[in-house]
Amino acid sequence: MSIAICPGSFDPITLGHLNIIRRTSRIFDRVVVCVMHNAAKPSPMFTIEEKLDMVRRAVSRYPNVEVDSSSGLLAEYAKQYEGAVIVKGLRAASDFEYEFQMNLINKKISPELETMFLTASEKYTFLSSSVVREMAMYGADLTGLVPNEIIDDIQRKAQRWRNV
Ligand code: ADP
Numbered sequence: 384m385s386i387a388i389c390p391g392s393f394d395p396i397t398l399g400h401l402n403i404i405r406r407t408s409r410i411f412d413r414v415v416v417c418v419m420h421n422a423a424k425p426s427p428m429f430t431i432e433e434k435l436d437m438v439r440r441a442v443s444r445y446p447n448v449e450v451d452s453s454s455g456l457l458a459e460y461a462k463q464y465e466g467a468v469i470v471k472g473l474r475a476a477s478d479f480e481y482e483f484q485m486n487l488i489n490k491k492i493s494p495e496l497e498t499m500f501l502t503a504s505e506k507y508t509f510l511s512s513s514v515v516r517e518m519a520m521y522g523a524d525l526t527g528l529v530p531n532e533i534i535d536d537i538q539r540k541a542q543r544w545r546n547v
Contacts, residue, residue, distance in 0.1 A: 386467040387411035387499075390457050392421040394428055395537055396438050397515055397529050399507035403472035406501055408445045415464065416442060420454035428516050428540060441530040457485075458492035469498040474508050520545065 387407045391400060393416075408414045418434045421427075429437070431452050442448045453460040461467050469489070473479055486498045515528050519541035525534050 384412045385410075386413045386415065386464045387470045388415045388417055388457075388461055388464065388467050389470050390417045390419050390460075391471075392424055392427065392512065393418050393434050393438055394424070394512045395434065395515060395529060395533060396441050397507070397510050397512055398527070399472065399474070399503060399510040401441055401530055402504050402507055403470070403501050404442060404448060405445065407470045408448050411468070411470075412447060414445070414448045414470075415467070416448060416450045417457070417460060418450070418452040419457065420452070428544070433536070433540075437533040437536055440532045456492065458489040458496055461489075461496055462493060467496075469496065471498060471500055472503050473500045474503040474511075516541075 387410070389400075389404050389407055393400060404414065404416055416438055418431060418438060420431060427434075431454075435450060435452055439450045442450060457469065461469065471482055473482065482498070482500065489496050489498065510528060515525060515537065518528065519525060519537050522538075522541070522545075525537060529537060
């Protein structure tokens with residue numbers, strides 16, 4: 384059985400992420416979406432539990448996709464799934480440089496671990512979690528940026544942040 388791991392910080396999950404997850408689920412038998420605690424992105428908008436809940440609701444329509452979380456290194460996490468391939472989305476050259484570096488680090492820890500990249504769909508190349516967070520802070524409409532199921536969660540959280 385082929386297994387893919389789609390890692391990310393998903394702060395919050397966007398339609399760009401979901402597009403990569405959906406396409407990955409058509410190629411692999413089993414897909415594990417892993418919400419990573421990213422030390423390089425220190426003050427997340429959502430807790431791991433909130434992100435897990437939102438990702439679970441967003442992917443519930445895909446039967447071969449499951450959701451997990453990890454606060455460790457991706458290469459260590461991946462060892463529990465024998466033969467698993469990491470699948471990531473690439474939006475721009477800047478994504479490529481970062482991902483190339485991450486891949487080299489992962490290979491040092493786990494030489495057998497392979498990473499595959501899917502190019503972002505044209506309509507989502509501009510979309511990132513930080514764009515969503517910023518739009519939410521200004522009270523903008525998030526339709527078409529994130530899954531409909533989680534729009535209320537983001538708006539509620541943004542409202543609380545605005546009132547702090
Ligand atoms: P972000 O860069 O938005 O904070 P993550 O760290 O959660 O996102 O990214 C997880 C993965 O999803 C990365 O491989 C990233 O390149 C990919 N990704 C993020 N946004 C998009 C998008 N709009 N289209 C395709 N892939 C994306």
